Amino acid sequence: MKEVFKSIDTQSLVDKVEDSLINLLHERKLKVGDSIPKELELASALGVSRTVVREALMRLRMMGLIDTRKKKGAVITSPDIFGNLAKSLNPYILSDDTLKEIFEIRLVLEVGMADLLFSHVTDGDIKELKEIVKNEPLSAKHRMFEASYEIAFHGKLYQITKNETLKKFQGLLLPIFDFVEKSSIFKPIPGTQKFTSHKQLITILEKGTPEEFRNGMRNHLENHFARLRLNKGGK
Amino acid sequence: MKEVFKSIDTQSLVDKVEDSLINLLHERKLKVGDSIPKELELASALGVSRTVVREALMRLRMMGLIDTRKKKGAVITSPDIFGNLAKSLNPYILSDDTLKEIFEIRLVLEVGMADLLFSHVTDGDIKELKEIVKNEPLSAKHRMFEASYEIAFHGKLYQITKNETLKKFQGLLLPIFDFVEKSSIFKPIPGTQKFTSHKQLITILEKGTPEEFRNGMRNHLENHFARLRLNKGGK
DNA sequence: TAACTTTATTATGTCATACATAATACTAAA
DNA sequence: TTTAGTATTATGTATGACATAATAAAGTTA
Structure with a gap:
């Protein structure tokens, strides 16, 4: 030096x-x-x-x-950490690699947030979650149609954590998730199948343990993880 | 509207x-x-x-x-998403609540990153990790002295994920973690004890499964989680 | 006196111009 | 062809001016 x-x-x-x-x-x-x-x-x-x-x-x-x-x-003023970040987080400007990495971070967050969920979740939250998935289609055929349920369900989870910073972060990353899922960055997975369902996750959150929830969420996101594994060559 | x-x-x-x-x-x-x-x-x-x-x-x-x-x-230029965020992430300016929330996000990330670790970890990484903890003091008495080992070990984990965005994010949050740990935002936990050790985590990473690692890391961070639970009244 | 209206003040928002500086492109010499 | 020197050019900085909006002050009315 x-x-x-x-x-x-x-x-x-x-x-x-x-x-x-x-x-x-x-x-x-x-x-x-x-x-x-x-x-x-x-x-x-x-x-x-x-x-x-x-x-x-x-x-x-x-x-x-x-x-x-x-x-x-x-x-x-009390700084809004992520407020200014929003503009530079434009999918059209970020590189494919960065987009993939941000997508990975989402998976990491959702698998890791189990403890926050269990320490803050209320009966009302459970009720809301059940309401969200009530009319959810069973099959995975209508992927586009399902998107709104996905956002509603997972967004609610972030909200349950009562962590405003985390929630803002998710709001920031949401358009990117959307972009990545719709884009051709990831090759589609042949024979996509359903793993742990939203309903099952709710049951775990209601009666299970953080450990079970982590594994359930990990399983629930398996399709995404699989896509990441399949597209590893890009780097 | x-x-x-x-x-x-x-x-x-x-x-x-x-x-x-x-x-x-x-x-x-x-x-x-x-x-x-x-x-x-x-x-x-x-x-x-x-x-x-x-x-x-x-x-x-x-x-x-x-x-x-x-x-x-x-x-x-290829935007460095978090690069410009650094300056506004000043602990002295952020509110205590925000600092706590950022600290929570760290815990979430480290518990949730298990899958990334297992899909990228190499023999060389394991070797490096072992090197880091080799001279680590066994007791938890010298907390200050331990800090450098903590940073080295956990930093290496972020690096193993091969996720540059995540690594940058951690680099950004590091001064905040440091500040929070040293500050009086959190009341100290009486009778702090050691849970899953760094060495045990390495063993899991080498021979175990992501699921085991998540639980191990969750346990390893128990002291931090406990502090969060104890200081929940603040909000 | 209290509440409202008008006026004056003030600090930021915008504009225009000028010059300094450094990076590039160009030219000339070896 | 390479190098050294020169010219060009776009950004960096400085200065002065006026517009604008928010506030404070003054004035008016009940």
């Missing part, structure tokens, strides 16, 4: 100001609602033009750290 | 230009490496000032959609 040349700053002015501003937030331990100095004040204090300050402030705003309003100035 | 007033655009000019640019990317199906028009060209084409175009371009850059270089202009 020894560097002969002193690492010259390849950073642009905006980068530096951005860092300064973030440091400002930390040092002063500013809380939500607090306001930071005006653009012109910052510009003169930091010795740069208002242009640079504005660009740096815009970055903070994109990160969800601040919210700027006319006259009022910029105020600290 | 009926609206009496036609929804006036509360968007700023920059917002609109941003949308226009993203649409441009989609419509033209631009690939990585392709370049987009110069700032001045965009400005005149869209009928706004260069300032506005620049701010919009900066947003795209923050999203990781483009990379701008002098003289060359802006070129499409």
Whole structure:
């Protein structure tokens, strides 16, 4: 790690100001609602033009750290972590490999969330889940038709975890899941069959254990796992 | 959903230009490496000032959609989804509830990633894991000292999944895990005890099944789960 | 005094212009 | 053909100006 040349700053002015501003937030331990100095004040204090300050402030705003309003100035906000991520998570821009990886993450989450489900699930949740699957078609023939049930059922599971961050994350990834399933990234599995059903999962959630649920969900998602295995060559 | 007033655009000019640019990317199906028009060209084409175009371009850059270089202009890049998220994921700014939720997500991921591990793990990986835990202290007394082993071991697991997106996500969350463990957000658990050890997990990964690994990992993380249960009142 | 209306202020949003800088393309010399 | 130097060009930064909207202040009415 020894560097002969002193690492010259390849950073642009905006980068530096951005860092300064973030440091400002930390040092002063500013809380939500607090306001930071005006653009012109910052510009003169930091010795740069208002242009640079504005660009740096815009970055903070994109990160969800601040919210700027006319006259009022910029105020600290509780950052919506994934809020800004949504735009860059566009399936048309992401590479196929990345899309596959995101799809994998979904499987990981749903298999792993069993404990959260069991520690938060209520009778009302069970009732809702049963309502969702009540009219679900038994056969796996109408895949397209089934999609809405899939989303409703699995979405409800995320909601049961009472983990807002996780729920937001899922909402973010949903269009990607949809895209991946419909796209030709994955070769279809011949002779797709049903494994553990939604109804069975509900029964486990109602009367079983997290361990059983994990295995049930793993089995339920077997078709997806199989597609991943079949399409491993791509990497 | 009926609206009496036609929804006036509360968007700023920059917002609109941003949308226009993203649409441009989609419509033209631009690939990585392709370049987009110069700032001045965009400005005149869209009928706004260069300032506005620049701010919009900066947003795209923050999203990781483009990379701008002098003289060359802006070129499409393969977006690093989580790269730009890092700065806003600052523990000092996130609320305690959000921090807890992120911590939960870690647990979910590690319990759920068993299948990915088994489908990618190599002999070399097993060897590396064994190397990591070789000098690991047996007792749980030196918690601070143990931290580095924890990070090395669990980090290696993420790496074994061969899922770059997941690995990046973990790298992103790591400072948060660290912060949460050290902070007083969680009350400590009296009489913390060891459950499934790292060594046992390796053995399962080498000779066992995904199902066994999930349960082993769940058990291994029991202390963390217990802390979550104990601190549930906060919400 | 309290509630409402109008006016004034202020800080951000947008625009225009100018120059600096660095990366590229071009040209000339060896 | 390679290298070195030069010119070009698009972004980076600075400055000044005005528009706009949100707030604060002042004024009015009951």
